[in-house]
Amino acid sequence: MTLLQHHILAFSLTAITALGLGLFVLLAEPKRRLNQVFCLFSLAVAWWAGIEALVFGAPNQQVANAWSYVEWPGVILIAPTFLHMVQLAIGNEERTRRVVLRTAYASSCIFILAHLFTGLVTASPRPVGYVPFANKVTALGSLMAAQFTAVASFGLWDLWRIFHQVVGQRRSQLKYLFWSSSIGYLAGSPNWFFSFGFHVPIIQPFGIYCMPLYTLLIAYAVFQHRLFEIKVVVRKSLVYSLLVTNLTVGYFGLVYGVEWLFRATLGYHSVWLSLAAFALMALVFQPLKVGIQRIVDQLFFRAPHEELARRMERLEQEVRQVDKLKAVSTLAAGMAHEIKNPLTSLKTFATYLPEKGNDPAFQQKFQQVVTQEVDKIDHIVRRLLEFAKPAPPQFEPATVSQLLNETLEFLSSEALRRRIEITRTYDNTDTIQADPQQLRQVFLNLFLNSLEAMNGSGGTLSVTTARRDSNITVTIHDTGKGISKEHLNHVFDPFFTTKSNGTGLGLSIVQSIVTEHRGTIAFHSQPTRGTTCTLTFPLSLT
Numbered sequence: 276m277t278l279l280q281h282h283i284l285a286f287s288l289t290a291i292t293a294l295g296l297g298l299f300v301l302l303a304e305p306k307r308r309l310n311q312v313f314c315l316f317s318l319a320v321a322w323w324a325g326i327e328a329l330v331f332g333a334p335n336q337q338v339a340n341a342w343s344y345v346e347w348p349g350v351i352l353i354a355p356t357f358l359h360m361v362q363l364a365i366g367n368e369e370r371t372r373r374v375v376l377r378t379a380y381a382s383s384c385i386f387i388l389a390h391l392f393t394g395l396v397t398a399s400p401r402p403v404g405y406v407p408f409a410n411k412v413t414a415l416g417s418l419m420a421a422q423f424t425a426v427a428s429f430g431l432w433d434l435w436r437i438f439h440q441v442v443g444q445r446r447s448q449l450k451y452l453f454w455s456s457s458i459g460y461l462a463g464s465p466n467w468f469f470s471f472g473f474h475v476p477i478i479q480p481f482g483i484y485c486m487p488l489y490t491l492l493i494a495y496a497v498f499q500h501r502l503f504e505i506k507v508v509v510r511k512s513l514v515y516s517l518l519v520t521n522l523t524v525g526y527f528g529l530v531y532g533v534e535w536l537f538r539a540t541l542g543y544h545s546v547w548l549s550l551a552a553f554a555l556m557a558l559v560f561q562p563l564k565v566g567i568q569r570i571v572d573q574l575f576f577r578a579p580h581e582e583l584a585r586r587m588e589r590l591e592q593e594v595r596q597v598d599k600l601k602a603v604s605t606l607a608a609g610m611a612h613e614i615k616n617p618l619t620s621l622k623t624f625a626t627y628l629p630e631k632g633n634d635p636a637f638q639q640k641f642q643q644v645v646t647q648e649v650d651k652i653d654h655i656v657r658r659l660l661e662f663a664k665p666a667p668p669q670f671e672p673a674t675v676s677q678l679l680n681e682t683l684e685f686l687s688s689e690a691l692r693r694r695i696e697i698t699r700t701y702d703n704t705d706t707i708q709a710d711p712q713q714l715r716q717v718f719l720n721l722f723l724n725s726l727e728a729m730n731g732s733g734g735t736l737s738v739t740t741a742r743r744d745s746n747i748t749v750t751i752h753d754t755g756k757g758i759s760k761e762h763l764n765h766v767f768d769p770f771f772t773t774k775s776n777g778t779g780l781g782l783s784i785v786q787s788i789v790t791e792h793r794g795t796i797a798f799h800s801q802p803t804r805g806t807t808c809t810l811t812f813p814l815s816l817t
């Protein structure tokens with residue numbers, strides 16, 4: 276196989292894997308914006324790589340010209356869709372970045388229109404090195420290449436900057452997204468050399484051979500680190516499907532190779548030898564398939580497929596319930612203070628009932644107060660029971676500031692006992708689609724951590740909400756002892772705790788709930804200077 280054929284094969288493999296990965300991520304959750312944009316980015320990569328293979332392998336100049344004309348719109352769209360995907364992945368929609376994204380899309384559209392209707396961006400493919408037909412850019416095309424490089428580099432830099440600021444599973448997700456994108460970018464960049472008429476014998480072939488590593492790293496992040504929040508059972512199915520498909524392709528390729536060897540050696544075609552080869556491969560294929568399934572189970576998931584799915588489901592339910600019950604004990608202390616006031620009112624009226632029972636004004640006041648106070652107690656008790664009862668998320672319109680206030684009220688007596696001042700600054704437009712009970716659990720866990728961090732020393736707990744475009748940001752800051760840099764990287768790890776009586780499950784569950792709400796959570800902390808937790812939730816889940 277010649278170097279050109281190797282090059283075409285690498286392009287084809289990149290196109291197939293990018294297309295398959297993009298469609299898989301989209302079908303896993305088609306309504307999620309990030310999945311949609313990632314699919315568009317993958318389609319642009321597949322468009323470029325697939326048609327580039329056709330250009331390189333074109334039989335004549337006319338065919339090469341036609342495929343080159345079709346290819347360039349896909350190439351131009353790679354950079355803006357990549358930047359769009361990065362901004363959605365990191366949840367960062369600041370005004371500056373929004374302007375950069377819109378500028379990237381606008382300039383890309385201009386280059387596409389100029390290519391389609393003026394022909395001033397590209398020229399006819401021509402021979403470069405071992406490639407008989409390589410795309411060529413004009414002076415305007417050089418500007419397009421510079422725009423492509425600037426937009427893609429900005430996306431990589433933004434991704435690098437953000438993944439160093441977050442911790443836990445989200446850090447792992449962004450890390451693999453950064454490294455896979457960097458490898459894809461660096462591997463594909465040498466292809467621009469062909470467009471400018473340069474032939475670099477070592478860099479160009481080596482770069483394109485690294486392109487498939489991009490999709491392999493993305494796939495690994497999906498399987499191992501729940502990139503794009505794809506569940507374990509789904510990704511296991513994909514692993515097995517890919518393995519079986521690859522083994523099947525290898526099976527037929529091996530059969531063909533054996534038959535070709537027989538023909539080349541013996542000089543004739545034998546149906547019996549072909550049947551014998553098929554039978555031999557059938558015997559080898561089944562144990563090989565079972566063996567690879569076992570290897571994948573142990574390497575990626577440490578357990579058989581079905582047992583792992585059941586185990587993870589049971590563990591998640593148990594962890595959520597244990598953490599809720601642990602929080603209920605603290606919550607009950609605050610509720611006791613809330614229930615005490617209505618009971619005092621009821622006791623006062625009951626004391627005067629024998630004396631003023633016949634007084635119409637007293638009867639009216641008694642009926643009004645008793646009804647209100649009993650309803651208040653009933654509401655408090657029902658909320659306590661709902662909090663302790665496990666349930667799947669039920670999304671409905673919820674006002675974030677109201678949920679924060681309700682949770683803080685339950686902890687007011689605890690904050691007073693610890694000499695902690697609570698400050699609140701709320702945005703007036705902070706209604707989102709969420710499960711109120713689960714968000715109360717999130718806020719309660721975070722508030723309890725802040726109160727414990729300031730235990731015995733007093734301090735200030737600041738709670739702020741702010742609307743930023745299509746998101747609501749909740750900032751919780753305490754002036755406690757802070758978290759060391761070493762521990763900050765593990766706060767979301769299950770069973771990681773620095774408390775003698777802690778379970779290490781609270782923040783892990785908090786992260787899971789925030790993720791189910793399509794949100795993000797990040798911690799910034801300095802020892803002795805306090806901790807800031809930032810949560811971001813989309814206004815709408817669609």
